[in-house]
Amino acid sequence: MIFHTRDFNITEKLDYFAAGASVMYGLYYTPIRVFRLDQNSQAKQSVLRAWTAICISLYLCHVTYLTAWSWDYTYNMAANVAAGIVQNVLWSWFSIQRYRKLQKTWAAWPGLIVAWIILAMSLELFDFAPWGRMVDAHSLWHLGTVGPTIWWYSFLIKDAQEDLASHRLKA
Numbered sequence: 400m401i402f403h404t405r406d407f408n409i410t411e412k413l414d415y416f417a418a419g420a421s422v423m424y425g426l427y428y429t430p431i432r433v434f435r436l437d438q439n440s441q442a443k444q445s446v447l448r449a450w451t452a453i454c455i456s457l458y459l460c461h462v463t464y465l466t467a468w469s470w471d472y473t474y475n476m477a478a479n480v481a482a483g484i485v486q487n488v489l490w491s492w493f494s495i496q497r498y499r500k501l502q503k504t505w506a507a508w509p510g511l512i513v514a515w516i517i518l519a520m521s522l523e524l525f526d527f528a529p530w531g532r533m534v535d536a537h538s539l540w541h542l543g544t545v546g547p548t549i550w551w552y553s554f555l556i557k558d559a560q561e562d563l564a565s566h567r568l569k570a
C-alpha cells in the first residue's frame with residue numbers, strides 16, 4: 400500500500416519482495432496440503448525437510464538475483480507467474496479429486512478460486528492505459544484479489560473441519 404502511494408527505491412523493493420514471499424509461501428504449502436507432507440511418517444518428514452530447504456533457497460536466490468544482479472521486471476513477473484501456475488495446477492487437480500470423493504460443493508472451491516485468480520492475473524499480464532488516468536490494470540488486479548482471499552479462508556476452515564471430522568471417525 401505504501402509503495403502504491405510513495406514510489407521510492409525502498410518501498411518498491413519491499414513491495415516486490417513481500418509479494419514474492421507470499422507467492423513462494425503459497426508454492427511451499429500447496430504440496431504440503433495436497434500430498435499431506437504434514438503427516439508424521441519418516442519418509443514424509445524427510446521430503447518436507449528437503450522441500451523446505453529448496454523453497455528457502457529459491458527465495459533467497461530470487462532476492463539475491465534482483466538485488467545484486469539486476470532489477471529485472473520481466474524475470475520477476477515470469478518467476479511469480481511460474482510459481483503461481485504450479486500452485487494453480489496442483490489446487491485444480493486436488494479440487495477435482497476432493498469433489499469426487501466428498502461430493503460437497505465447497506470441495507470444488509479451490510478450482511473456482513484458481514479460475515478467479517487467473518482472470519485477475521490476466522490484468523497483470525495484459526496491461527492497458529488507465530481509465531480516466533486513474534484506474535489502471537494493476538489497481539483492478541489488487542481489487543480482484545480481495546474476494547478470493549476471503550473465499551480461500553472459508554475453504555481452509557472447511558478443509559480443516561473436514562479433516563478433524565474424518566479423524567474422529569477413524570478414532
Ligand SMILES: [Zn+2]
Nearest residue numbers: 403414537541
Ligand atoms: Zn501492487
